[in-house]
Amino acid sequence: MNKRLASDFIWQKWSVSVKSGIFTVRDLRSILVSMAYALKLEPEKQCLCILVASKLTPARLEAELYAFQGIVSPEMAGRIYLALFDQSEEFIYFPEHECAIPQNELKAFIHEQAAITGKRSPGASRIAVLNLLTLQWLNRGEPQTTEALRQESGASYPTVFNTIKRLEAENLIIRQSDRRVSLKRFPESLWKRWVVDGEARKSIRFSDLSGQPRTPGDLAKRLEKLDLENVAVGGVIGAKYYYPKLDITGSPHLDLVVHGGMKSNLDFIRKLDPALGKMDSLVEPADVVVHFLPRAESCFIRDSSGLLLADPIECLANLYEGGLDYQADDMLLALIANREQR
Amino acid sequence: MSENLSPEKILERVANGLPPDSRKNIIVIGSLAAGHYFSRVLSHSGVRTKDVDCMIWPHASVKVLAREVAEELIDHGWKLKNTKAYPPSYDENTAIEQLPMVRLHPAGESEWFLELLNSPNAELMQENMRYMEKLKTKYGYFALCGFKYLSLVEVEPIQTEYEISVARPQMMALANLLHHPKIGKEKIGATNVRRSNKDLGRVLALAYLMNEAKDEDLRLWPQEWLGALQAKFPIEMRELALRAGDGLRELLVKEYDFGQAVKTCNEGLLANYRVSARQLRLTAERLMADVVEPFEELVR
Numbered sequence: 001m002n003k004r005l006a007s008d009f010i011w012q013k014w015s016v017s018v019k020s021g022i023f024t025v026r027d028l029r030s031i032l033v034s035m036a037y038a039l040k041l042e043p044e045k046q047c048l049c050i051l052v053a054s055k056l057t058p059a060r061l062e063a064e065l066y067a068f069q070g071i072v073s074p075e076m077a078g079r080i081y082l083a084l085f086d087q088s089e090e091f092i093y094f095p096e097h098e099c100a101i102p103q104n105e106l107k108a109f110i111h112e113q114a115a116i117t118g119k120r121s122p123g124a125s126r127i128a129v130l131n132l133l134t135l136q137w138l139n140r141g142e143p144q145t146t147e148a149l150r151q152e153s154g155a156s157y158p159t160v161f162n163t164i165k166r167l168e169a170e171n172l173i174i175r176q177s178d179r180r181v182s183l184k185r186f187p188e189s190l191w192k193r194w195v196v197d198g199e200a201r202k203s204i205r206f207s208d209l210s211g212q213p214r215t216p217g218d219l220a221k222r223l224e225k226l227d228l229e230n231v232a233v234g235g236v237i238g239a240k241y242y243y244p245k246l247d248i249t250g251s252p253h254l255d256l257v258v259h260g261g262m263k264s265n266l267d268f269i270r271k272l273d274p275a276l277g278k279m280d281s282l283v284e285p286a287d288v289v290v291h292f293l294p295r296a297e298s299c300f301i302r303d304s305s306g307l308l309l310a311d312p313i314e315c316l317a318n319l320y321e322g323g324l325d326y327q328a329d330d331m332l333l334a335l336i337a338n339r340e341q342r
Numbered sequence: 343m344s345e346n347l348s349p350e351k352i353l354e355r356v357a358n359g360l361p362p363d364s365r366k367n368i369i370v371i372g373s374l375a376a377g378h379y380f381s382r383v384l385s386h387s388g389v390r391t392k393d394v395d396c397m398i399w400p401h402a403s404v405k406v407l408a409r410e411v412a413e414e415l416i417d418h419g420w421k422l423k424n425t426k427a428y429p430p431s432y433d434e435n436t437a438i439e440q441l442p443m444v445r446l447h448p449a450g451e452s453e454w455f456l457e458l459l460n461s462p463n464a465e466l467m468q469e470n471m472r473y474m475e476k477l478k479t480k481y482g483y484f485a486l487c488g489f490k491y492l493s494l495v496e497v498e499p500i501q502t503e504y505e506i507s508v509a510r511p512q513m514m515a516l517a518n519l520l521h522h523p524k525i526g527k528e529k530i531g532a533t534n535v536r537r538s539n540k541d542l543g544r545v546l547a548l549a550y551l552m553n554e555a556k557d558e559d560l561r562l563w564p565q566e567w568l569g570a571l572q573a574k575f576p577i578e579m580r581e582l583a584l585r586a587g588d589g590l591r592e593l594l595v596k597e598y599d600f601g602q603a604v605k606t607c608n609e610g611l612l613a614n615y616r617v618s619a620r621q622l623r624l625t626a627e628r629l630m631a632d633v634v635e636p637f638e639e640l641v642r
């Protein structure tokens with residue numbers, strides 16, 4: 001039976017992960033060590049890591065794998081596998097004699113993961129790191145390691161490192177003795193500069209073409225029935241969950257947050273309402289605005305009725321992007337005040 | 343094409359012309375029924391119609407009731423609408439195809455006429471979509487026409503204050519869909535408009551008006567359709583449900599026929615909306631997604 005988790009794919013005894021942007025031997029060795037640690041905890045498993053769009057050659061990959069297998073136990077060595085998937089969307093290195101996972105399922109998983117952690121607009125990765133730290137601060141969560149931030153954001157080590165360094169320069173970081181980090185306060189000025197005013201965040205706008213637009217509330221209910229795991233409601237509807245006193249009676253449009261990048265599959269829009277058409281204009285009012293969340297962990301939650309909601313920081317960003325600055329400022333103050341009262 | 347008329351005034355006029363005892367046996371169908379149902383969204387516009395289709399039910403009593411209704415109306419000055427298609431005389435020996443329908447203009451009005459229709463008889467409708475029976479009156483013989491799937495409008499018709507009933511839009515829509523599983527060749531009168539295009543277009547007009555009435559929800563239709571088929575066509579239910587969308591699907595891929603559907607909608611129920619082909623196509627796609635496909639799923 002297949003089972004998909006947020007970041008790996010399980011098929012019988014196999015646990016498959018996808019890594020993109022692996023260009024150095026150092027990164028590859030780090031992956032191999034991580035696989036060995038994971039296998040030690042799950043002795044019945046076999047691990048396959050697929051490198052996507054890597055500059056490593058099959059020969060180099062094989063040599064590194066062989067060298068690594070030489071330093072772990074033979075039992076462990078027989079459970080670690082690597083694969084290379086190239087730009088032309090084919091496997092150029094694959095353990096075909098050992099691994100019987102249907103390749104169409106693997107390819108679907110690769111595309112799914114590529115949408116989440118693939119190429120992003122400039123600045124999107126540092127925003128992902130900043131938002132995760134901000135969420136951790138709002139929830140009074142535990143300080144995070146660089147590795148945890150890297151995994152949850154899907155960003156590279158250098159990006160996570162540089163983002164933390166930048167935040168430290170703004171005197172926003174508390175660093176524990178074990179190097180774990182957390183925010184000192186809500187990084188309001190920097191967050192607005194990066195998230196709201198920056199151009200890294202992308203969205204696609206849709207409007208009704210039938211002359212009979214459906215209300216945002218109706219569209220949200222229809223989305224709930226589609227039971228998607230990767231599309232959450234943000235904007236006013238999401239914000240009202242976190243801040244019921246939000247000073248607005250109705251939503252001007254439906255904000256949706258897709259867990260993935262701009263290349264994510266948006267076929268669900270047609271199921272939501274066949275009368276929605278993509279808009280070119282940024283001025284005309286939209287009925288649905290789709291935002292993208294290109295990080296490994298979505299941090300989506302479900303409300304009591306089962307509606308999937310984006311995190312409060314994402315909802316807040318949607319409000320600012322929708323021109324609801326007054327309501328967004330109000331919500332931000334309330335989120336900070338709620339945090340202080342905990 | 344007639345001017346817009348008030349559905350309520352016509353219903354009242356029809357009811358007043360009928361023998362009081364027969365009113366409970368009349369179900370008005372077609373654009374007048376839709377005009378009554380959607381009176382709130384059509385309140386300032388009325389409906390553009392020239393025929394008021396009145397189905398007499400139940401079938402067992404139709405011949406007696408139809409005779410009483412026809413005679414009472416003619417007694418009170420309603421005039422037979424003669425067309426060139428029918429001979430001026432009609433008696434016992436006239437072939438049924440040659441007999442006129444009961445089509446009557448109210449006294450002093452020529453804008454619209456009432457037409458009597460037969461309630462479908464399951465036995466007679468086994469093979470045919472359409473069935474005709476002779477009706478003997480003191481004014482001569484007439485033909486009473488019945489359509490197989492019109493029995494669906496007998497499912498919970500809406501009682502009006504005038505004692506006669508009107509068909510619910512969802513039942514008229516299902517009857518039209520089942521009557522046209524494909525685009526047919528039959529044309530309406532002397533026009534080049536295909537009957538199937540007009541009737542399937544009517545389904546889309548009803549769906550459009552459902553969307554226009556904000557408190558209505560098309561998504562309730564599949565369950566209501568299933569209940570109606572269980573009541574009226576229990577044996578064929580699954581087969582009918584699975585083919586209910588066939589005609590509409592064909593209409594959507596035939597541009598010329600879809601164009602006729604748009605035109606007839608804009609000349610009829612949607613006269614005041616002037617919908618574009620794109621708008622009506624999107625209405626159709628919503629209908630498929632909200633109603634037809636879930637309906638098919640219910641019997642799969």
